Amino acid sequence: MKLADLPTPCLVLDRQKLLRNIRSMAGNLARLQVPLRPHMKTAKSIDVARLALSGQPGGITVSTLAEAEYFASHGIVDILYAVGIVPAKLDQVARLNASGANVTVITDDPLSADAIAAHPADIKALIEIDCGEQRGGVLVAEDLISELANRLGSNLIGVMTHAGHSYQGRSVAEITQIAELERSHVVYAAQRLRNEGHVISVVSAGSSPTGRHAETMSGLTEFRAGVYMFGDLFQAEIETHARDSIALTVLTSVIGQPSGRLLIDAGALALSKDRSTELTPNDFGYGLVLDIHGEPALGGAIVRKAYQEHGVVEPGPNSMIATPVGTRLRVLPNHACLTAAAHDRYHVIDGLDEIVAVWPRMNGW
């Protein structure tokens, strides 16, 4: 089976680029002497997880308990569920752990801390620290950190943070600074709790941009990142990922050319409505168009509009390439996590047009 034979739209994953990206992040972290706990929220695939875990201790990060169930059922049991837990979800964690998994949860909330401590299962927890993103997490100066540690008691094993604001960085220098904020905040929180007599064995930080541009990870016991495996246009625009190393594309067919417009069968569902390149140096609309071989096409064409199943391609300037109905194109996504989530499998290539494997992915909650 070749790319020209696949029904469209569908996901294509270039294993050569995937492996290059995985080795690159692993090399960075090896140099910084911190093990990687890959975040599987982007790939949601056991096949990708096995590659990402190569040379690492074996633990992963997930964003849903459905991911935890899926990966545990495939033998990956050391799991950090890195979205704030609510008491109603603790029973599911306990069942997973009773079946052989080792799921750790995170919290920034006193009620949840109490529920974790009161739960009959011995569920381990990290306190979530806000290192400046202003999403989840406790600020390091808040007394709430000590309160949460005291409420969690022996369930507390560490602290974690995520520099999501590294996505706001627009240069390597900025991201390097944010990486240092990420590191220093969570290390400070760990030290504060240790000074208060708590045993803190896990000091976890991570995001793909800071994983690429951090200069030191001193004091961290692990690092988490996910989108680096595939990369996407947004990561390329913030200089975290080379554009020609983006491993994920959506294969699509030209379905019409009415009045000179170019319509493809990859629309909002196949690409997502993510517009994260809207404010980056290059605005790629809903994605950058490549030819079937993954080379730039139509003079730098982008997907300008995304209806449910129709994409409208805007060719670049001076583009005169003929694109009859049925022509296959590939679209680089703005945001790999969201684009991949619309699909249930990866069609894997090794740089060429041949499909060498089909890897299922899981979705939902």
Added chain:
Amino acid sequence: MKLADLPTPCLVLDRQKLLRNIRSMAGNLARLQVPLRPHMKTAKSIDVARLALSGQPGGITVSTLAEAEYFASHGIVDILYAVGIVPAKLDQVARLNASGANVTVITDDPLSADAIAAHPADIKALIEIDCGEQRGGVLVAEDLISELANRLGSNLIGVMTHAGHSYQGRSVAEITQIAELERSHVVYAAQRLRNEGHVISVVSAGSSPTGRHAETMSGLTEFRAGVYMFGDLFQAEIETHARDSIALTVLTSVIGQPSGRLLIDAGALALSKDRSTELTPNDFGYGLVLDIHGEPALGGAIVRKAYQEHGVVEPGPNSMIATPVGTRLRVLPNHACLTAAAHDRYHVIDGLDEIVAVWPRMNGW
């Protein structure tokens, strides 16, 4: 099982509102004396399709061949695939039809028309007309209409159009005018082809806004609409759907309140990144927040930010309602088609908190 017992995030579908919406559109079309061919691209559920077909001749519209396969396997065989066909997809249509389905395709392209005419299976086709949306379709003044009809030969059975630009309408009066453009363009195209000696038995038009506000459907043989079944905030903003008749919500849990922010477990994946209310009178961010009973909550709170699994709720002015971790909320979606597509089932309620059914939905291609 009650709403309070469901794992979050998940879809909730209010059957009372669904039935009200279905009856309302059916009543409109009965008054205008045109049968409805419901578009199943929003619901993608056999249970919803059966309700939508009540009192109608029995045909549906779909946006993917995967939908056609799914509905045909559940016994609904009269299907219009309303996205431009490409030659490579004709074999799948032929196989479906050989197995008992009756899938009609659409085209605006000479190469596809030739491929339809040349295919050994007798696949019926409609010519797609552009009534002003400038997406797919031939303009009625173009000679291409006659050329396509001649190329299709006996495979041609009619014409179709979709006034997608009715979504740009911002008042009932505007949408009524666009409905008349939709009707008159496709009826004119049918008459032109009849004058040229072609047999045109299908004259199909449709969108939810024009289905609600059209004053006449004279000359049409069928009408297509889909999102009317559920409704959404965008449809409410353009006065096509009452906000309190939106049947679809996402059930979510409060997962944290760091530094006074309110985080929920419905983010970009559970809600979609659709921002179609951005330019309507009310900008609802990524959705309008209701309480677990479906009543307005937190002073008109909206989901202001959507990370992959985190939503950040912005309470309305003067909102002082306590929302501890674990509190359940429901979020009205901007765009039902995209929000529903992230989920694999509907948790059905009958206006109250009890789950009376679970209806699966299909996704993908």
